[in-house]
Amino acid sequence: MINIAVCGSNGKMGQEVIKAVNTADDMTLVAKIDIKDGEFATIKDAKNSVSIDVLIDFTQPKSIYENALYCLNNNINIVIGTTGLSDEQIAELKSLSEKYNTGCFIAPNFSTGAVLMMMFAKMASKYFNNAEIIEFHHNRKKDAPSGTSIKTALMMSEENDNFTAGNCPEIETLAGARGAASYNNIHIHSIRMPGYIASQEVMFGADGQILTIRHDSMNRECYMDGVLRAVRYTSDNKNFVYGLENIL
C-alpha cells in the first residue's frame, strides 16, 4: 500500500484527487492537508502524525516551492501538479531530489490528451518556423501563462531553435498585444474566462497553410489517470521527473 497525503485537499483538484485515491486498490489516503479547514494545516503537522510515502500537491503558485523544499528535505516523495514554479526553482528541486534520492515528479499537465498535444506540437516543430500558443483557462486561475504552455514551448524549442515571431519589425501600440515571448521566440497568449477548465491551441503557420493542434479538458477527472500513474512511478523509482510524457 502507498500512503498518500493530499496537500490542497479542499481545492478543486484536491477534491478530485481524493476521490481517485480512494478508488485505487494500492493506495491509502492518510492525510488531507489544507491551510483552509484541512485535517492538517501544514505538511509538517501531517508528518508528525502519520507516515507518508507520497504527497500530492495541488495548492497555489506562491506555496508550491516551500512545500516541495520541505518534502525533499524531509524525505517525503512529492508529486507536483501545482503550476508556477520557475526554471531556477525546478533546477533546485531536481538537485535536492538527486541529493536525497527522494522522488519529485512535476507535471504541468496530468491529462494524457494534453500531453499528447504537447508531443505532437514538438513533432510538428521540426517542419515549421512560425508558431504561437493560445491557452484558455477558467477565470480563477492565479498564474499566467499556464505551466502547460510554458512546457509546450520548451518542448517545441528542443526540436527547433529557429522560431520567428513575425516577419517584420513589430510595434505594439497596446502593450501585450503580441502576448508573451517565451522560449525561442514562441509567443504565448493567455485567455481567462468563466466556462473554460483548461484548453490549449498550438498554431503553426507557413506559406499557404495553418496547422492547429488543440486539446480541451471537459472536467478534472481527465487528470486523475496521470496523477495515479505518477504516484506509482514515484513510489517505485524515487527520482526526478519533469513531465508526464516521460513515463507514458
Ligand SMILES: NC(=O)c1ccc[n+]([C@@H]2O[C@H](COP(=O)([O-])OP(=O)(O)OC[C@H]3O[C@@H](n4cnc5c(N)ncnc54)[C@H](O)[C@@H]3O)[C@@H](O)[C@H]2O)c1
Ligand atoms: N498539473 C495539472 O494537470 C493541473 C491541472 C489543474 C490545475 N493545476 C494546478 O493546480 C493548482 C491548484 O488548482 P485548483 O484549481 O485545485 O485550485 P484551488 O484554489 O481550487 O485549490 C487550492 C487549495 O490549496 C489550498 N492551499 C493553498 N496554499 C496551501 C498550502 N501552503 N498548504 C496547504 N494548502 C494550501 C487552498 O486553501 C485551496 O483549498 C493550480 O496551480 C493549478 O494551476 C494543475
